[in-house]
Amino acid sequence: MSQALRIAFSPCPNDTFVFHAWTHGKVPGATPPEVTFADIDLTNGMAERGELDVLKVSYAELPWVLDEYALLPCGGALGRGCGPLVLTKDAATPADLAGRTVAVPSERSTAYLLFRLWAADQVPGGVGEVKVMPFDEIMPAVRDGAVDAGLVIHEARFTYQNFGLTCLADMGEHWENTTGLPIPLGAIIAKRSLGEERLRELARTITTSVRMAWDDPEASRGYVLEHAQEMDPAVADQHIGLYVNEFSADLGEDGYAAVRGLLTRAAAEGLVPPLAPDALKFV
Numbered sequence: 001m002s003q004a005l006r007i008a009f010s011p012c013p014n015d016t017f018v019f020h021a022w023t024h025g026k027v028p029g030a031t032p033p034e035v036t037f038a039d040i041d042l043t044n045g046m047a048e049r050g051e052l053d054v055l056k057v058s059y060a061e062l063p064w065v066l067d068e069y070a071l072l073p074c075g076g077a078l079g080r081g082c083g084p085l086v087l088t089k090d091a092a093t094p095a096d097l098a099g100r101t102v103a104v105p106s107e108r109s110t111a112y113l114l115f116r117l118w119a120a121d122q123v124p125g126g127v128g129e130v131k132v133m134p135f136d137e138i139m140p141a142v143r144d145g146a147v148d149a150g151l152v153i154h155e156a157r158f159t160y161q162n163f164g165l166t167c168l169a170d171m172g173e174h175w176e177n178t179t180g181l182p183i184p185l186g187a188i189i190a191k192r193s194l195g196e197e198r199l200r201e202l203a204r205t206i207t208t209s210v211r212m213a214w215d216d217p218e219a220s221r222g223y224v225l226e227h228a229q230e231m232d233p234a235v236a237d238q239h240i241g242l243y244v245n246e247f248s249a250d251l252g253e254d255g256y257a258a259v260r261g262l263l264t265r266a267a268a269e270g271l272v273p274p275l276a277p278d279a280l281k282f283v
Helices: 015-021 039-051 059-065 110-122 134-145 156-163 171-179 196-215 217-226 233-243 254-268
Strands: 005-009 033-037 054-059 069-071 077-079 085-088 103-104 130-132 149-151 165-172 183-191
Touching: 005 015, 005 039, 015 033, 015 059, 015 217, 015 233, 039 054, 039 059, 039 183, 039 233, 054 059, 054 254, 059 085, 059 110, 069 254, 077 233, 077 254, 085 156, 103 110, 103 134, 110 134, 110 149, 110 171, 110 183, 134 156, 149 183, 165 171, 165 233, 171 233, 171 254, 183 196, 183 254, 217 254
Parallel strands: 005 033, 005 054, 103 130, 103 149
Antiparallel strands: 054 183, 069 183, 077 183, 085 149, 085 165
């Protein structure tokens, strides 16, 4: 495995933490990656166009790309207590969102799927206009009254109060209470055309990179903070602690059940195409 693999992931702390060892040549024998940093809405689009070898995408994107890409059993973001939040400027009830404008990070994001499943339960008549924005622009837009509510992800969980905003609902809490499953957020996918041997080697490389990051968290700190958009180091540590967990090393039975559960429910609501029976199967 000598030819570089082209990979895109976000500059968020969980991704830079997970991929630090691999991207810095610290995983013995691993194929070197060529890294592109891109927000999740962009990487979802890259996957649909088949542009790169390896991508971090939303789990919600999988039904559109699994013909060309395989879901890797590691490197992604699932967990408990880490779901997207619906924020408003003033305290409100879910019913108050009926017909209102809501900013979201991507219509193909897991956050948006979870939001749609929640709104179907909680917002009579449904929300009004949905505006897609880069996730770092959503809280200022809610604060400034450009939109009525915002669906936020990533470190916004820890910083929304700095914008004077209120958490109306936690999508992850709703998901966990309804299903008992962890929350599937971001997936790592790789082109099936790489072949089974390279895909298995890639999964081993990413799992090793995760474990190396856990073994020596300080080694990745400079890389994490360099890309964390002036984020407070304490917030970056909270972000990593929440989104990098046992599912990052191995999806396992619960992880796969969560992904299957989300996409099956979403397909039943007509939000995504149904998955083929073996679509999630690794090589």
